[in-house]
Amino acid sequence: MDQNSSENAPLVVFDRIKLHEIVVAFTPERIAAFLDVTDLKADTQAPKISKMADWAITFGCASVCVNPVEVDILPALLKGSAVKECYVIDFPLGKLDIGMKAALTTDVVRKSHENRSEGKGLIELDMVINVGRFKKDPGYTLEEINAVCEAAGGEHVKVIVRSSELTEKELYKVSEVVASSKAHFIKNSTGMDAYGATPEHIRIMREVVGDHIGVKAAGGISDAMFCMRLFYAGASHPKLQTPDLFRIGTSQPLNIMSSMAWLLHNTDDWIDAGVIPCTICPYNQTGKLRVEIREESNNFCRNCRHKEFRKHKEF
């Protein structure tokens, strides 16, 4: 089918019955289990890391996701809990060479094991691919992913593909590469890219990787309704609704839990109230993009059934 036809519009409108089923399958407590509590800012300091660990333990979140430098404090904070440590590798640009990525991974894993002393399976690595190299040579990407996986020594690796910098065709391709690698998750964004998570990108990633590896959505996710739309896109089947196969990266875990509770009151009204489609569409986000991606986005918009909303770019 022609990608630009109105029948093939991006995932910005949701079947109300299906979305309802997803929403009512969750509670604030349950959604917490899917959250990677994240703060990757340059000026983050120890008290914030401590606070994040406290939230994650209190509410039963999946992991605390930080920069590698925090490996000297995070393991002790999470010790005795089931909450995993998550470290980003070569963040946010992904421009280290393969050997450096692997070395960094080895180092972080070793230190985490030493500091936590609770064995394997309590650490995750979110690595950023080299998008520039990928565009020329997908084989390079497979090589770097597998190198990091090897260095991780069996600890789970999530692969950040920076989907906002890819054409739709490239997103399909990179998802295929990740699916064929030793990684455990594909993840759309660093949260510092041109834009963050969109249901359409999560849908594509799940479509390609199937149900044998996980999909992690990240970037600008701060409320439960957004999470539900991402579940719809990437984990609509109940069997995919486990933290092993779907994950949400967020710096706003409390907001997500609080808004989840809101969503369970008047669920159908919230669903019916909907959202302005363009605000969750990847093809509306053209400001910071390269020319070829911007042109592709404009082409989608011209043929989209929701294009009347684009009268006002900012809604």
Add this chain to the structure above:
Amino acid sequence: MKTVNGGYFKRLLRVNLSKGTVESEIIPDSLLHDYIGGRGLGSKLLFDEIPAGTDPLSTENILMFLTGPLTGINAPATNRFTVVSKSPLTGTVGGCSAGGHFGADLKSAGTDVLLIEGKSQSPCYILIGNNKAEILNATNLWGKNTAETTDYLLSISDLKAGIACIGPAGEKQVLMATIMNEKNHAAGRGGLGAVMGSKKLKAVVVNGDNKTPVKDQAMVENAIKKWRTFIGEAPLTKDILKEYGTPALVKVINHYGTFPARNFNEGVFNDAESISGETFKELYFVARKPCSGCPIACARITQTPEREGKGPEFETIWSFGALCGVNDLESVIHANYNCNEAGIDTISAGNAIACAMELSEKGYLTSEARDQILGLLGHDLKFGDARAIVRLSEAMGKSEGFGEILGLGAWRMAEKFGHPEIAMHVKGLELPAYDPRGLHGMSITLATNNRGGCHLRSYLVSTEALSTPFGINRFSSDGKAGLAMLYQDLTATIDSMVACLFTSFALSPDLYARLVGSVMDIELTGKDLLKTGERIWTIEKLFNLREGKTRADDTLPARLLNEPFKSGLSKGYKIEFQSLLDEYYKVRGWDRNGIPGEKKLAELDLVSESSFLKSSG
């Protein structure tokens, strides 16, 4: 058996100013259980105590100051109080929530509810200390402004006392008069200050050292900790309100093209930058001055080269600024100070002036009125006149000349000049700073509001414009009837517990229920809480129906329904209002005339209260 084991002394002080008596009554557990306290309890008492058709400014009307179960328990943003009476501006149920520390002081005086009835022969004030009250002479205070009154009463009582008082506007029974506490916190809307003035009651002074009782302190502490955690981390309560106060909204609402300018003729104010939260902070901010026990700390002390005071809040900046076409923030601040000192509602005042500006520009004013304006200003009244908002707000406080006409409110004034269509109000209460043409959910919630055109009884702006708890399509009516009900019912409970509405930017219905339930020692889920809110909303609706309000009163000014914006980000959208109103009534279980059905009334245990519906056919 409905028992309540915490949050209350269960003490109502009934002060009869005609007889000069004070009696202490026990508040039944069932009332607290079914109406929580604050606004809910006040609305129920108002319904029970005054007959239909009572003149709000007569001896027969009552005025209540109420606390809630959370008052004085050291939970964040809960040391507020509620005032309830029949509104002289709207003729509907009237109620206001106010910050400061008066609420905590009233509770510490061992009083949950102060109910005032009758009328004093001469100016008086009420002094409440630990469990007792006196009626004292206030002749020397009559004519003084709210700051002078507060300072004097503090000097002769206790410097820590809580003081709520009226200014000259309340004394003169201006229909938009407020009750002020701590000089700058207003029980603002609907003219309850005029009710106080009609009773010749200048002030209420409260102080004491009672602690709000709770049964299981550990459980309460645990629930409070959760509140602190969530309020401490939600973006609006953690950062934005703390950094800029409510004026942060100026640019946001203007950006969406929903910032009514020039008496709702436009949805974008081109000079918004000059009255923005950022400009406010840079040029006039002195310090934060939070309400008692509030971590959000949105209130601000401000200063201009000539004067110092508190505020203005966002709504005031809008009403004297964009709505009047005024871009001079300093004049807006002075108009705000004038209103606080005189005890005038700034939203209604700015609206009335904007309405007068349009009447004047269109040539609808009488020559007598025009002469009065010329006498005050030296020229005709026009949009954009910064000096006018200062002079006219002063004149309204004194109720002199054209100020007296403005004090009638936009609706009565526009009627007087034969052009009611120029008044932007619902049920006589002037509208707030959110134009429903770009926020379609706000259309239904403003129109059906039991106290009239007010945003604080159901702040759907939170979701339609501020994406809290999440964003929705602001141009669609889908789902909005149900969401209006959700917000109305939840807000009814927030006003009844009595907490600041801003807590709803961080807390879910379930978190409210957990704390209220633990304090009152009752089983309460979020769903139960919303059912209680529905009961409160419905008793208020029944009050209004008994007063003769109909479906025709649940509407918006024709301008908002028939004239889409011609520019801005909300350009061209039209509200499908009548179908939305039908849907709203249906969702509430009311008939298409807005009359609650028998099944619904039985479900809410309001059958006896609704008996008048049968007798009136």
